[in-house]
Amino acid sequence: MKAQQAVGEGVSARQQRRLNVLVTLSLVGVIFTVIVVLVGAWTRLVDAGLGCPDWPGCYGEMVVPDAERALSHSPDTPLESFKAWVEMTHRYLASSLGLLVIALLVFGASLRRVAGYPWRVSLALLAMILVQGAFGAFTVTLKLWPQVVTLHLLGGLSVMLLFLWLHLRLRRLARGERTAVKPRRLTPLWAAAVLLLFLQLALGGWVSSNYAGIACQGFPTCNGQWWPGTDWSEGFHLTQTVGPSYLHGQLHADARTAIQIGHRVGAGLLGLALLILAWRYWQEPPLRPWLGAVLGGYAIQFFLGVANVLLWLPLWLALAHTAGAVLLVILMTLAVWHWRQSVREPNRHLRAEKEWVHA
Structure with a gap:
């Protein structure tokens, strides 16, 4: 057929x-x-x-x-x-x-x-x-x-x-x-969520490559403080010299702490963006399962990250955290696909979103 x-x-x-x-x-x-x-x-x-x-x-x-x-x-x-x-x-x-x-x-x-x-x-x-x-x-x-x-x-x-x-x-x-209609373009909310996901993935890679996964002990505080000593310029110095070897990292403690805190702040911003995205488009029935799946994937990844800190980064849990990132990318991609292929909303909804974004 x-x-x-x-x-x-x-x-x-x-x-x-x-x-x-x-x-x-x-x-x-x-x-x-x-x-x-x-x-x-x-x-x-x-x-x-x-x-x-x-x-x-x-x-x-x-x-x-x-x-x-x-x-x-x-x-x-x-x-x-x-x-x-x-x-x-x-x-x-x-x-x-x-x-x-x-x-x-x-x-x-x-x-x-x-x-x-x-x-x-x-x-x-x-x-x-x-x-x-x-x-x-x-x-x-x-x-x-x-x-x-x-x-x-x-x-x-x-x-x-x-x-x-x-x-x-x-x-x-x-x-x-x-498709019945031309695929929809990403709105500012969708674009912001995708961009924040990309930045959070990059931050996660930066945490891992600089061995900053347990630079902060405890959660939600870091080393017993809400805002401990940090060195942001060194932690995010992207033009540092090459070598001799970065196995186990070369940054000092305050620089690694800055990287870990940056990753935590990024996770919070991403979660907020996904919640706003789901709230904004929940009234579209075809998108609900995918928005719910993205929120569920984010929740899994968030708790895996917290568990890695509290349990001092065991191998299997660190690997699960990477798997959670993979899952979140897949779910977000599917959500974007179904958003683009779904029927356009009435103009009043688009106007409401523009007004909300510019408010």
Whole structure:
């Protein structure tokens, strides 16, 4: 039935089969990217980011060598086999993800002239995976420089988001669906929520890359104070010199405290923005499940963050916190998608929002 509908709208049966394969591959890409992001987080949490001192190989080999060969390649960097294998596993998975992106591009090339085919999204995904590969290399060669580590995390989430957006576009095309109206643009409230989520993700990456996860003991206070001593200029000094190694961080306590407090303030602002967004659009029934899911995902992530502080950052809980960030990005992306595809509201609601924003 779906194939007949698609054929009736100018897509041949062969193209329909190809679209169905692409829908499946793009969904696999979403799931695979989540795995790669979480394995990358685990690599960092077990201090295996420099398990191999070179790139793309490990001590000059494409598999982890024995201790003797590693010593001859890098005499100043003794081999830690477990950490080296963790790092190389992450690289193997990331490389496989790149091959999947190329397969999607090649397999979909013949459909690029089909009306509604997301060819530009596919190209953006290829560009992002290439940039992400460069970030992976710089993470090693620049010895875990926090700027690069943070961008590497944001890049992984961006790849996942593009895979998800590509999947949604392909699924709609494969089903022969057409939007009744032109997709809605993001309003100021939606844009603010998306921007705050991006900034909070960047702050989370900055906390992690500077090892500031437990710079504050206790919650909601920090080290027994509501506003302890901080060094904001050093904590957010984005042009610091590179090296020699940022494993376990180089910042002093007050700078790490500033980073942690910044992350907490960002979480509060994001939560407020999401609450206002849900309150504003709750009267639109198609959006309620997605707005509720975003609020639920935020609540989970908030409590995971608090638990990490109170329990002194256990490995499994820190990994769960990264998974919570991934979940929140997915839910927000789905909420934005359904907002854009839903029927426009009456003009009086749009006017009310503009008046509220400018008040």
